[in-house]
Amino acid sequence: MANQWGQKAEELEISNKVAGLGLNKSIKSLNQTTDSEESADNANPADTSLLMKIIRQGLVESKLDIEIQRKDPNSPLYSVKTFEALHLKPNLLKGVYAMGFNAPSKIQETALPTLLADPPQNMIAQSQSGTGKTAAFVLAMLSRVDPTKNYPQVLCLSPTYELAIQTGEVAAKMAKFCPEIKLKYAVRGEEVPRGTKITDHILIGTPGKMMDWGVRFGMFDMNKIKVFVLDEADVMIDRQGHQDQCIRIHKCLPTTCQMMFFSATYDTAVMEFAEIIVPNPIIIRLLREEESLDNIKQYYVKCKSPEEKYTAICNIYGVITIGQAIIFCHTRKTASWLSEKMSSDGHSVAVLSGELTVEQRIAVLDRFRAGLEKVLITTNVLSRGIDVEQVTLVVNFDMPMDLDRKADCETYLHRIGRTGRFGKAGIAINLIDSSLAMQICSDIEAHFGKKIQLLDIEDAEEIEKIGA
Numbered sequence: 001m002a003n004q005w006g007q008k009a010e011e012l013e014i015s016n017k018v019a020g021l022g023l024n025k026s027i028k029s030l031n032q033t034t035d036s037e038e039s040a041d042n043a044n045p046a047d048t049s050l051l052m053k054i055i056r057q058g059l060v061e062s063k064l065d066i067e068i069q070r071k072d073p074n075s076p077l078y079s080v081k082t083f084e085a086l087h088l089k090p091n092l093l094k095g096v097y098a099m100g101f102n103a104p105s106k107i108q109e110t111a112l113p114t115l116l117a118d119p120p121q122n123m124i125a126q127s128q129s130g131t132g133k134t135a136a137f138v139l140a141m142l143s144r145v146d147p148t149k150n151y152p153q154v155l156c157l158s159p160t161y162e163l164a165i166q167t168g169e170v171a172a173k174m175a176k177f178c179p180e181i182k183l184k185y186a187v188r189g190e191e192v193p194r195g196t197k198i199t200d201h202i203l204i205g206t207p208g209k210m211m212d213w214g215v216r217f218g219m220f221d222m223n224k225i226k227v228f229v230l231d232e233a234d235v236m237i238d239r240q241g242h243q244d245q246c247i248r249i250h251k252c253l254p255t256t257c258q259m260m261f262f263s264a265t266y267d268t269a270v271m272e273f274a275e276i277i278v279p280n281p282i283i284i285r286l287l288r289e290e291e292s293l294d295n296i297k298q299y300y301v302k303c304k305s306p307e308e309k310y311t312a313i314c315n316i317y318g319v320i321t322i323g324q325a326i327i328f329c330h331t332r333k334t335a336s337w338l339s340e341k342m343s344s345d346g347h348s349v350a351v352l353s354g355e356l357t358v359e360q361r362i363a364v365l366d367r368f369r370a371g372l373e374k375v376l377i378t379t380n381v382l383s384r385g386i387d388v389e390q391v392t393l394v395v396n397f398d399m400p401m402d403l404d405r406k407a408d409c410e411t412y413l414h415r416i417g418r419t420g421r422f423g424k425a426g427i428a429i430n431l432i433d434s435s436l437a438m439q440i441c442s443d444i445e446a447h448f449g450k451k452i453q454l455l456d457i458e459d460a461e462e463i464e465k466i467g468a
């Protein structure tokens, strides 16, 4: 059965998974601001997570420490350096190795012994995208199942259809040698006739479907659920609709149910919510590798119009040798105007903005990574998460600002900052065409305490110096 289920995941090739699923529609409906070409083009968090998952090429290793908080000092806590030390069922261990995992990742070292311990421990875990969270909770889910009992024992909630499918695929692969474990997607399109009792052991899906099956139609007994996983907890809880559904599902779970919340980020409100609904949790956080502005030479150029901004970019290009560049615009309209202008002047340009499906975004990023285009013009759909080593120049065609038109320092950092892994030197150029943009630039300078120098774009010698 696990195979059959795995087959379903495999049948859904990336193109099927991400295209034609109304994702484009969901981007628009979830994020009103992307509706107009002329309004700020921002990222939808669920789409960003999906994009990150799909484009990731492997594990993000971290040398940073894990921070652990536990309310109950008696709860066991130890870490493992090998998967054998977890005493998994042999076929599960075989599945883990078949996936090419030789040793637990940093977050897995700490999370797994706790997740597998008896009596079960609740956990709230945070670590950045790509550090092995999904693999950790999926392994815990599979380990907890008693396959001799034919009813749902594990629920795993994801914010969207596509993210649920991603998690399901990991579970299917890991359970490859455990055909006795039955898994089922609780997502749109999956129908169970009324009056049927679900016999699968693990349900992975979205809150609406899970509510319908478990709470509204009683297709399984919520009281028998042993493990409840909330994946992408920040995205789940951030959206009011999901938060209500999560609470309603959670209320029907037995007090003995083990809760596992996993997320790349938790803002304060989300963490407060998590701590309310997860009794006595062990909280683990893998400190994230922060971006920094060290190694980045920052400049601003005064311009009077978008045309002058364009000329500024051309002047810079004419004088210094640039590996690859990313240019950030505020709206889709500006992004497409700029790309047309640059293309007609013979630059090889790619555009990545909010109207593209996740599949199209991946294609654009793949081409850019491969160096097929030298310039990537984008909006805030890509402020974070693209570590392209060869990018040497970042241009803020429009300065990042929040909804109150104030400096958005965090976005600025994500746009131009580098992590230690990609710590090569870079150049950032801010194009300033209004007093508001100037104000934002000064606020950013003050915020980071790092000088942003004026660059005279007419002066080739000066431009040459920045490339040196």
Ligand SMILES: Nc1ncnc2c1ncn2[C@@H]1O[C@H](COP(=O)(O)OP(=O)(O)OP(=O)(O)O)[C@@H](O)[C@H]1O
Pocket (backbone or CB within 6 Å): 049, 052, 053, 056, 057, 058, 059, 060, 100, 101, 102, 103, 104, 105, 108, 127, 128, 129, 130, 131, 132, 133, 134, 135, 136, 263, 264
């Ligand atoms: N122990 C491991 N050894 C090698 N590769 C691993 C290990 N654990 C996970 N991976 C791989 O690393 C990548 C990232 O893992 P995973 O998807 O579990 O991260 P994540 O933290 O859940 O990311 P996200 O926040 O985007 O969901 C995947 O390709 C996964 O197959």
